Amino acid sequence: MSEPGRWALVLGASSGFGAATALELARAGHHILGVHLDRKATQPQADELARFIREQGREAHLFNVNAADDDKRREVLDRAAAILAERGGGRIAVLFHSLAFGTLKNAVGPDCLTRSQLEMTLDVMANSLLFWTQDLVSRDLFARGAHVLAMTSAGSSVVWKGYGAVSAAKAALEAHVRQLAVELAPREIAVNAIRAGVADTPAARKIPAFDELQALCKKRNPRGRLTTPLDVARWVAAMARPETCWMTGNVLGVDGGEHVAG
Numbered sequence: 001m002s003e004p005g006r007w008a009l010v011l012g013a014s015s016g017f018g019a020a021t022a023l024e025l026a027r028a029g030h031h032i033l034g035v036h037l038d039r040k041a042t043q044p045q046a047d048e049l050a051r052f053i054r055e056q057g058r059e060a061h062l063f064n065v066n067a068a069d070d071d072k073r074r075e076v077l078d079r080a081a082a083i084l085a086e087r088g089g090g091r092i093a094v095l096f097h098s099l100a101f102g103t104l105k106n107a108v109g110p111d112c113l114t115r116s117q118l119e120m121t122l123d124v125m126a127n128s129l130l131f132w133t134q135d136l137v138s139r140d141l142f143a144r145g146a147h148v149l150a151m152t153s154a155g156s157s158v159v160w161k162g163y164g165a166v167s168a169a170k171a172a173l174e175a176h177v178r179q180l181a182v183e184l185a186p187r188e189i190a191v192n193a194i195r196a197g198v199a200d201t202p203a204a205r206k207i208p209a210f211d212e213l214q215a216l217c218k219k220r221n222p223r224g225r226l227t228t229p230l231d232v233a234r235w236v237a238a239m240a241r242p243e244t245c246w247m248t249g250n251v252l253g254v255d256g257g258e259h260v261a262g
Helices: 016-027 043-055 071-084 115-138 164-187 210-221 229-239
Strands: 005-011 030-038 060-065 092-098 142-152 190-196 253-254
Touching: 005 016, 005 115, 016 030, 016 043, 016 092, 016 229, 030 043, 030 071, 043 060, 060 071, 071 115, 092 115, 115 142, 115 164, 142 164, 142 229, 164 190, 190 229, 229 253
Parallel strands: 005 030, 005 092, 030 060, 092 142, 142 190, 190 253
Antiparallel strands: none
């Protein structure tokens, strides 16, 4: 029988920050519900993650669907609610949002951003946080002392080449975090954004001139290296406890001092 209340829902679970965090949360005692979007070529990495989680003695239920699709979200949560009920009425202790799918184009000029590309980027990388949280609340699936954690970046407030749509999405994501933090405080649910340092992930490699960006950040970071998904995952696993839910409504730097080093 699984332990009630020790479940995590990870959006963007199959690679990068999501995969690392799912595994670390499993090591810390959470069973994992994961949402990812993979084609046949990349599905094996999701299968491998599930195997790693189960090797920790935890359950792994991964759903290969578009997390920004309303119907698919409801289907996943219907199944999640059934799984939790079967396991004795457990609740979601951690919602980790790490959806990194958007358009990387300039705002003006040839082949610039279109309305549909901008709206898609905002919907996937920002607004989906709100809709998943709404549905978890309405279904009473959150545990008291739960944590909602969403991955933002320094790009929410600075300009990188081709990053405009994602920058707008990250800024919107941080606004959702603030609003949700206040509205969910009476339920004892903490909501924070994580501003990781620049990391070499599949999503980051798609940023134009990423090689230049990572070289700059390595030089700037006081630790002399990039952030890794494991850096963030270990921090999440260490702090995502009911005792720390008084900390809410923040953008929390997990970057080895990169941001403040300028």
